[in-house]
Amino acid sequence: MSKTILVVDDSDSLRQVVNIALTGAGFNVVEARDGKDALTKLNGNKIHLIISDVNMPNMNGIEFVKQAKQLPQYKFTPVIMLTTENQQSMMEEGKKAGAKAWMVKPFKPAQMLQAVSKLLMM
Amino acid sequence: MSIDLSSAIATFVTESKELLQEMENGLLDLESETSEEHANEIINALFRAIHTIKGSAGIFDFEHVVTLTHIAETLLEDARNGNLQLGKELISLYLETRDATESLIVLAASETEPDQALLSKVDNLVASFSKYIDADTEPSSNQSTNVSTSDNTLDNERWIVFFVPNENVLRNGLDPYSFIHYLDSETSNLTVNTWFDGMFEPQNFDPESNYLSFVLSFDCDKSESEILDVFEFIQSEAYIAVLPPKGSIEVLKHSIQRYQDFDFIIDALRKADDSFLDIVKLLNNEATGSEQKPASPTDLSPAQAPSKIHKSKTLRVEALKLDRLIDQVGEMVITGARTNLLAHETGNETLIEAMALLERLVENIRDSSLKLRMVQIGETFNKFKRVVRDIADELGKQVDLTIIGAETELDKTFVEKVSDPLMHIVRNAIDHGIEDPETRLAQGKPEQGQLTLKAYHDSGSIVIEVSDDGKGLDQERILQRAIDRGLVSANQTLQEKDINLLIFEPGFSTAESITNISGRGVGMDVVKRNIDSLRGSVEVESIQGQGSTILIRLPLTLSIIDGFMFEVHKENYVIPLDTVVECLELHEVVSEQDIQDKSYINLRTEVLPFIRLRTLFGIEEQIDHTRESLVIVQFGTLRAGLVVDSLKGEFQTVVKPLGRLFEGLKCISGATILGSGNVAIILDVSALIKSAISVYEALEKKL
Amino acid sequence: MSECFKFPSELTIYEVQETFNEVKSYISDKEEVSFDFSETTEVDSAGLQLIIWVVYHSQKVGLNIETISTNELIEARFKKLGVGISTPKIE
Numbered sequence: 001m002s003k004t005i006l007v008v009d010d011s012d013s014l015r016q017v018v019n020i021a022l023t024g025a026g027f028n029v030v031e032a033r034d035g036k037d038a039l040t041k042l043n044g045n046k047i048h049l050i051i052s053d054v055n056m057p058n059m060n061g062i063e064f065v066k067q068a069k070q071l072p073q074y075k076f077t078p079v080i081m082l083t084t085e086n087q088q089s090m091m092e093e094g095k096k097a098g099a100k101a102w103m104v105k106p107f108k109p110a111q112m113l114q115a116v117s118k119l120l121m122m
Numbered sequence: 123m124s125i126d127l128s129s130a131i132a133t134f135v136t137e138s139k140e141l142l143q144e145m146e147n148g149l150l151d152l153e154s155e156t157s158e159e160h161a162n163e164i165i166n167a168l169f170r171a172i173h174t175i176k177g178s179a180g181i182f183d184f185e186h187v188v189t190l191t192h193i194a195e196t197l198l199e200d201a202r203n204g205n206l207q208l209g210k211e212l213i214s215l216y217l218e219t220r221d222a223t224e225s226l227i228v229l230a231a232s233e234t235e236p237d238q239a240l241l242s243k244v245d246n247l248v249a250s251f252s253k254y255i256d257a258d259t260e261p262s263s264n265q266s267t268n269v270s271t272s273d274n275t276l277d278n279e280r281w282i283v284f285f286v287p288n289e290n291v292l293r294n295g296l297d298p299y300s301f302i303h304y305l306d307s308e309t310s311n312l313t314v315n316t317w318f319d320g321m322f323e324p325q326n327f328d329p330e331s332n333y334l335s336f337v338l339s340f341d342c343d344k345s346e347s348e349i350l351d352v353f354e355f356i357q358s359e360a361y362i363a364v365l366p367p368k369g370s371i372e373v374l375k376h377s378i379q380r381y382q383d384f385d386f387i388i389d390a391l392r393k394a395d396d397s398f399l400d401i402v403k404l405l406n407n408e409a410t411g412s413e414q415k416p417a418s419p420t421d422l423s424p425a426q427a428p429s430k431i432h433k434s435k436t437l438r439v440e441a442l443k444l445d446r447l448i449d450q451v452g453e454m455v456i457t458g459a460r461t462n463l464l465a466h467e468t469g470n471e472t473l474i475e476a477m478a479l480l481e482r483l484v485e486n487i488r489d490s491s492l493k494l495r496m497v498q499i500g501e502t503f504n505k506f507k508r509v510v511r512d513i514a515d516e517l518g519k520q521v522d523l524t525i526i527g528a529e530t531e532l533d534k535t536f537v538e539k540v541s542d543p544l545m546h547i548v549r550n551a552i553d554h555g556i557e558d559p560e561t562r563l564a565q566g567k568p569e570q571g572q573l574t575l576k577a578y579h580d581s582g583s584i585v586i587e588v589s590d591d592g593k594g595l596d597q598e599r600i601l602q603r604a605i606d607r608g609l610v611s612a613n614q615t616l617q618e619k620d621i622n623l624l625i626f627e628p629g630f631s632t633a634e635s636i637t638n639i640s641g642r643g644v645g646m647d648v649v650k651r652n653i654d655s656l657r658g659s660v661e662v663e664s665i666q667g668q669g670s671t672i673l674i675r676l677p678l679t680l681s682i683i684d685g686f687m688f689e690v691h692k693e694n695y696v697i698p699l700d701t702v703v704e705c706l707e708l709h710e711v712v713s714e715q716d717i718q719d720k721s722y723i724n725l726r727t728e729v730l731p732f733i734r735l736r737t738l739f740g741i742e743e744q745i746d747h748t749r750e751s752l753v754i755v756q757f758g759t760l761r762a763g764l765v766v767d768s769l770k771g772e773f774q775t776v777v778k779p780l781g782r783l784f785e786g787l788k789c790i791s792g793a794t795i796l797g798s799g800n801v802a803i804i805l806d807v808s809a810l811i812k813s814a815i816s817v818y819e820a821l822e823k824k825l
Numbered sequence: 826m827s828e829c830f831k832f833p834s835e836l837t838i839y840e841v842q843e844t845f846n847e848v849k850s851y852i853s854d855k856e857e858v859s860f861d862f863s864e865t866t867e868v869d870s871a872g873l874q875l876i877i878w879v880v881y882h883s884q885k886v887g888l889n890i891e892t893i894s895t896n897e898l899i900e901a902r903f904k905k906l907g908v909g910i911s912t913p914k915i916e
Binding site: 292293295297299300302314315316318321329332333334336 | 838841842844845869870871873874875877878881882885902905906907908
Binding site for chain 1: 867
């Protein structure tokens, strides 16, 4: 029974790339455009790992992760945050919100797969 | 979808510069470090710094940086394993690498190709480093790198990873098994030893806490950093140590202490690799013999990874934002003063009280925001460790640098500006002050010269001292030289401190051979000019044959000062409150006749040179002697009196710089806007005092 | 033949607290116990840890473990970790 990963990013093409890579590796992928959308997807599915961008409209990644981690069924779920900037302050905030891993864009799909494999077993 | 990495690159440049500076500090400390444990800590920190720079440089495709840092990192790996000793030669190589890397990064960030000279330098460094790698594989033939095989290295053929996640990893959403599973896919023949006895301690088992720790062994053809990368996301919440084949015994020893069960570790090692059998015996002996007991069983939480993540409680603030804040606080101070005046004019008691409270708050904000601009001078001082080392080397001298008062704070704008003058002075001290080892021995001095950088606060100023125990100033020669150069007339008699100050005159140099380093006598006068422009002063103390001390005095801040105001011919003037010693009615101190045509006052037992500001400002009209006041001011060790029309009291003063037109004026530091809206001139007390003294000396000597 | 404690199909950090409470009360009034992990198909470190605790703790407090039922996944995981889940009888 394959695991499900939630990919949250306002870029259609990025979600697409990640989706293809993860599906190819055997995961199920659920996509969301922003934090608000993502929260509804969390409620509607069983998600095993969250990949979220930091900069998004409607609700940014940090806020989304904070809220997601408040939900009892997601409080232990691993989170990978995506950003285009190596901002130290963002990393600190992300960690405080509960994100344990960090990926700087642009990244190669293989890198994303590696990161996911370290955090989640098939 | 094009991605703009420019802000990320800017951050990378800033971070790399910091890391490289830390590297430099580490390398210099390493040279004098005797404790092996500390040395290992430093080497680990060096490795991580280079590793981080290399990684980020890779993301931005900064090729040259990656090439150089890669080989530097490789050697540091060897050093971490104890396969390579970092002697003076290597440390020098690394210092050069530090310089080259910074240049490469800055050029790459601005999309400029490095010039041929830099590229050649990089090639040379890479070649030099390569020699050490080759030397590594032939341990017997190499003496200079001091490769120690039997002492520090083990015989293990397999890789070992010590993995001790801390008790909260599960709660934090991390799954140790997942990392092991991943490692399995990247290596071959992975065996795992799991310890879990900690879950049976008297405390109740908490299923959400982690009690598992592991010893992993495997074969692979990867590098140590690649293996470390496997644990990237968990490394801040676990102890992770990698022992490659023929690994360092230090890593082993260090890691063993992380597990709570000695027997478990022995067993795990035995199962991991045959070569450990001897080690096991060795460690058994050590354990029973030398109290190397594991942590007590009640300690259920293995400590954090030894990586020194510098958890600094500091915040990055753009300098521009800070300046704007200070400006705004300044405006607030002025407006507050004005409002206070208006409040007093209304005579409304409640309002006046409220204003007084507000004034206090404004003062607090003023002080707090000014403190934001203060940085420790230690960072600047630290840069000198490298400078001193390099110059001493080049000149064949031995110099020991002591730093005192590194925590002393000064305004950040000074830090950059005082760095150059200090550099000149330090170079001078090493070049002309400290003698070469033979000469020193002949004089009964220790071979190694002492150079001390000291900083402290003193009555509203920061003082920076540069002392050496060298040959001191030869006053006869200085005086003679000054006469030769026409700086002083032959029959002038000068006090010692003035003779010393002659070295700051332009075009002055007594050095027989003007060395490459100090330049053609342009050093010291530029130093003085720089310091003057910061409204500071320089003093020199020296004892011939024993050494010299140069003291630089700088005001603590330029922006907002507590001022003391007085009036001269209906105009207001302000001086820093810190400089005011005493205020007196002039006629109570001296009679009109006694002060006539004199340039000094006999004040109690002291001879006090004075200036009548009216006269100084060219105001012909005289006022009644009984109305004049005397303000006694002090700057450093010098004192003088200022004769003014009337005293106005203390005022918070926001210093506004004068326009270009006024910059050359000697006795004026700036201006301020009073609450009334009028402008008051801020006087340069140091200049005034010196003026008074020189007038006094000129007049008195004439007689 | 003693009553058997059946572990849930998912035994991860999310389920361990509740499962722990249940199995604790299960063993509290028994002298013989049996554990069934055969339906547990999803397990993480927390789950594996709990299984270890259950089996070893029971032994330590002197309970008689009659049977332990596992499945391929669980056995593979424990083999990988080098931890034995063995009692006189394993099915």
